[in-house]
Amino acid sequence: MRVRAQIAMVMNLDKCIGCHTCSVTCKNVWTNRQGAEYMWWNNVETRPGPGYPRQWENQDKYNGGWALSGGKLVLRVELKKSYKPPGLDDYYHPWTYDYEVLFSETQAEQQPVARPISLVTNEPVDVKYGPNWNDDLAGTEYILEDVNMSETERAVYTQFKDVFMMYLPRICNHCLNPSCLAACPRKAIYKREEDGIVLVDQTRCRGYRYCVAACPYKKVYYNWKTGKSEKCIFCYPRVEAGQPTVCSLTCVGKIRYMGVLLYDADKVLDVAAEPDPKRLVRRFADEVLLDPYDPNVVAAAREAGIPDDWIAAARRSPVYKMVKVWKVAFPLHPEFRTLPMVFYVPPLSPVVTTYENAYGAKITDIMPKVSELRIPIQYLANMFTAGDTALVEQALKKLLAVRIYERAKNVAEPGLAEKAKAALQEAGLSEADAEEMYRLFAIARFEDRFVIPTNPKRYTNQPQVQRGVVGLP
Template identity: 85%
Template sequence: MNVRAQISMAMNLDKCIGCHTCSVTCKNVWTNRQGAEYMWWNNVETRPGPGYPRQWENQNKYNGGWALDGGKLKLRIELGKNYKPPSLQDYYEPWTYDYEVLFSEKQTEQQPVARPISLITDEPMDVAYGPNWNDDLAGTDYILEDPGLDGLQKEVYAQFRDVFMMYLPRICNHCLNPSCLAACPRKAIYKREEDGIVLVDQNRCRGYRYCVAACPYKKVYYNWKTGKSEKCILCYPRVEAGQPTVCSLTCVGKIRYMGVLLYDADKVLDVASTPDPTQLVRRFIDEVLLDPFDPAVVEAARRNGIPDDWIKAAQRSPVYKIVKKWKVGFPLHPEFRTLPMVFYVPPLSPVVTTFEKTYGAKITDVFPKVSELRIPIKYLANLLTAGDTSLVEQALKKLIAVRIYERSRNVAEPGLAEKAKAALAEAGLTEEDAEEMYRLFALARYEDRFVIPTNPKRYAKQPYIERGVVGLP
């Protein structure tokens, strides 16, 4: 057992309001400079929709991530052969406006118009696409570009603006098996041993952009000014000081949680090579991610030089509770086989009371109706569990059970307490679990949402990539 520790993040999609505060603060801190105008290390997408860059999930178009070749992992891109990074049109041509004309234009009967000006060419342009082009427009034709709707009736959903909609915040996943790292011929991308953060060495990078093509989430960007690649750094200067990322700190909905996860590095390649992608998530959570309370895991972690304060932080980690303990958080598109370390709690929509009004269902009849919630479980499964609907359904049951339990504590209704206990039992939760989940998701304070040990010790004795963990070809 080769125990390692990583700073990880979980996001509760049930609470995201799509305000883009996380995107704006990240932009102002890290990419507010020439050459990075189109970069959004953190972006929030309206789903269903094409995403940013356009159709980033379509690996038939971009050849990102890993594929199995004879049972072994292989990069989908072959250097110099099927190299398909996104074009500027897949992102957007960043622009500003000629505001001076609003003041210098002579008075006329028509309102003066500030024309868009390209930030790259400084020439007038027509705006054709942007990072939030379909913001709040999940019911328009843009829905047809969403690969996550495979197996669903795209045309039917596209006819109704209010059929279903959700927000999906995205950052670099700081994967355990990053394809961007493996694709870089300069070895400019590396994964830090002490906290698992994936970074780009700007001194080694030569701007080949293989990393951009290989990342299936398209979270590596090319800086046209410097000629080098850049990506989310998980605000590592803040993390080293025990502080959360800027996107987490400024999140209006408080949907983000950060903490330490312990994992078995020796299991990474084996699990990432799982033939059936629907089984990959289960193996990832059960075999790769470790229980920090297990004495054998603790002993192995200490033997590997992981400091005690990191082990204690892993035991208090909200991400551990969400992903490993309660199993209500899942990685984004695990079928890409990169083993992402950013997890998502699927949205429960609508709330129980609205659910009852819509379907005429009583509390005890909720669970059989989970498959008929407004956001199709199949869509959520395509997004988070490689199509395994049972995992999503069980997570939604747990979220509903917690709401039923809390309602039973505040509503004087005969027999409701017994029904709540039955709902918890069916969801596989105890009353203590329900209380803890409610506090974490609804009432959590700063120190509960962010459990980040300070000053990470560089306990690694050898570089990560030399152990062959990341599947280098």
């Protein structure tokens, strides 16, 4: 067992309102400069839809991530012998407007117009696409470009009453098995041992863009001004000081949680090479991610030089509880085999109104019908569990059970308390679990959502930091 620690994130999609505040604040802090106009280290996509860049999930088009060849992990770009980084048409051509003409144009009968000008060539450009071009348009033809939709589901967009919509915020996943790192011939991309953050060494990068092609999430960008690759840095200067990322801090819906996960580095490649993609998520949570309360794990972590305050933080981590304990948060497209360390709690549909209107049912009668919710379970499974609908269905049942339990505490309805207990039992939760889940998902304070220890310079092979101060066994 080779224990490592990583700062990880969970996003609760049930609370995302699609306001893009996270994207704007990230843009203002990190990519508000020439050459990075089209870079959105954090972006929020309307789903169903093509995403950003367009159809980034379609690996038949981009050849990103890993594939299995002869039972071994191979970069898909090498297996296919084709590197296909997205072009500006897949993102959008960054532009501004010729505002000067509004002031300098001579008097005429027609009102002067500020036309779009390319920020790359300074020539007039015809604007045809943008980073949020299909914002809130999940019921239009854009649904046809979503690779997670089945042929049957693609036909849904013609029937407005059946249209569903959700928001998907995305950042770099700072994976345990990053394909961008493996693809870089310059070894310019590296994964920090102390906290797992994946970074690009700008002094080594030569802008070959192999990393852009190999990343299946298309979260590495090419700076056309500097000729180097850039990506989300997980706000590491803030994280080192024990502060959350800018996108997490400014999130209006408070959907983001950050904390420490301990993992077994010796298991990463073995699990990533799991032949059955549907087993990836289960093995990832059960075998790679470790229990910080296990004495053997604690001993191995200390031997690896992980400080006691990091182990204590792993025990209090909301990410650990959601991913490992309750199993309600999943990685995005685990079939890409990069083992992402950003997880998502799948969204519930508009539950109460939908079922009271359609079935005349109360919320307590929904549990057997969770597979019939407005957002198709298969669609969510295609995104978060490599098609394993059972995992998604169980997670949604747990979220619903907590709602029923809390409703029973505040609504005087005959038999509601008994139904609440039955819902918890069916979801596999105790009352203590329900109370803690409600606290974290609904009323969590800042210190509950962000459990981030300060970062020592490098803890491996260093003297133990604060040994015994936190009182660990």
